[in-house]
Amino acid sequence: MKLIIAIIQPHILEDVLKSLDEKEIYLRTVSNVLGCGRQKGRTEVYRGRKETGGMLKKVRLEIAVNDDFVRRTVSAIINSAKTGNIGDGKIFVVNLEECFRIRTGETGPMAIG
Ligand SMILES: Nc1ncnc2c1ncn2[C@@H]1O[C@H](COP(=O)(O)OP(=O)(O)OP(=O)(O)O)[C@@H](O)[C@H]1O
Ligand SMILES: [Mg+2]
Numbered sequence: 001m002k003l004i005i006a007i008i009q010p011h012i013l014e015d016v017l018k019s020l021d022e023k024e025i026y027l028r029t030v031s032n033v034l035g036c037g038r039q040k041g042r043t044e045v046y047r048g049r050k051e052t053g054g055m056l057k058k059v060r061l062e063i064a065v066n067d068d069f070v071r072r073t074v075s076a077i078i079n080s081a082k083t084g085n086i087g088d089g090k091i092f093v094v095n096l097e098e099c100f101r102i103r104t105g106e107t108g109p110m111a112i113g
Helices: 010-022 067-081
Strands: 002-008 029-035 056-065 089-095
Touching: 002 010, 002 067, 010 056, 010 067, 056 067, 067 089
Parallel strands: none
Antiparallel strands: 002 056, 002 089, 029 056
16 A cells, blocks of 8 residues: 655645546545745746745645555556656655545555455
């Protein structure tokens, strides 16, 4: 099991969710976050410069998947989030130790999707 964490541009979120829907990847968590990449928030001009201390508004998308879904999830995100501009975002894939569905007590791959 893996936890896919994608930090993307807020204005691209709808496209990314649509792309995930098309691949039948429906389970997700979305948060509004602040962040900076290697330009330290300086050279991204897209609607950004009024954020605090050089931090730019970003969206954090988290999707826990079984191993055979990693590739298609990552491609769906990249295909919809890539513009070629700085600040397009980043994807982290993290080993996921365990997952519990609270309602049923299921664990592991059964509990994920
Ligand atoms: N190494 C990192 N650790 C934690 N968060 C990161 C890291 N790199 C990027 N982020 C997060 O992802 C967001 C988008 O990063 P961004 O796309 O600007 O990466 P970058 O490395 O600067 O690449 P680019 O040169 O394409 O802009 C950042 O604002 C930050 O929230
Ligand atoms: Mg950057």
